[in-house]
Amino acid sequence: MELINQKPFLDKIIIYPIKSLDGLSISQATLLKGGALKYDRQWAIFTEGKKLINAKSNNKIYKLRATYNNSLSQVTLEHRDNNLKQTFDLQREMKQIEIFLSDYFGCLVYLKENKFTGFPDDSNASGPTVISKATLQTIAQWFPDLTIEEIRRRFRANLEINGVSAFWEDQLFANKNEWVDFRIGNVNFQGIHPCQRCIVPTKDSYTGTITNNFQKQFITKRKETLPSWVNPSQFNHFYRVSVNTKIINLQQESSLKVGDEVEIMNN
Secondary structure, eight states: OOOTTOOOEEEEEEEOSBTTSOOEEESEEEEOTTSSBTTTTOEEEEETTSOBOOTTTOGGGGGOEEEEOTTSSEEEEEEGGGTEEEEEETTTOHHHHHHHHHHHHTSOEEEEEOTTTOOOSOTTSOSOOEEEHHHHHHHHHHSTTSOHHHHHHHHOOSEEEESSOTTGGGGSOOSTTOOEEEEETTEEEEEEEEEEOOSGGGBOTTTOOBOTTHHHHHHHHHHHHOOTTSOGGGOSSSOEEEEEEEOOOOOSOEEEETTOBEEEOOO
16 A cells, blocks of 8 residues: 555545535534534525525536635625625525525525535435545646646535545545544544545536536546555446545534544554
8 A cells, every 4th residue: 555654634624504605614613413514515505396406407506606704604695797795694694595596596596404414415425525635636637727726616525634645535435335434533434435426526616617528537537546455346437536424423513623633443
């Protein structure tokens, strides 16, 4: 294994309070007893027919900016093309947010909240997603026109690990229906599988414009650079990166903070 003398630590925490909208980098986060990061995908936008509005299904998502105050009690929504910008209280002004979003999307929409688990993409591995900074840097090298910041926005991982080589996180999963135990700070995680990507990373995170041959290039390079020690059983294709996790038996809310050490347990 090419993992000698690596000292992994948590370098960045990013939460996405409203699912599919912009993320927020924070220095410390709370893990809920349900295993999700507090405020991560806590809100989501739905149509009247209860269909989730996200970047997979609605390109208007890309041009809608969201910023938050430090306490995450307020969100500012902005559409620069139409010179629309408004700040809302996330608890007291849900209806006003829905009116703004309905006007923006051109249809009646609702903002739903789940304070316990949020709205994860993978309900079977609903913990924070993990990736290394070196992985993001390597992917950015595959696409010379894209920065690491743009790659980070496209892949939308929660926990970024530093002090390690690219694709270090690929050791955080085992065979299907198995897991790898690891710890960040004082919190125990189960690494479940490499995250299967969708159409979202192929598009510019601010405009929704497709990057030509992104998926094809990614698959080619991912296959070429797959570490020799990786368990190949979960790679039915190579359009996968970052690791989906699960947190079980969390007796109380726990904290993660930038700088926490990361340790893989003996399985």
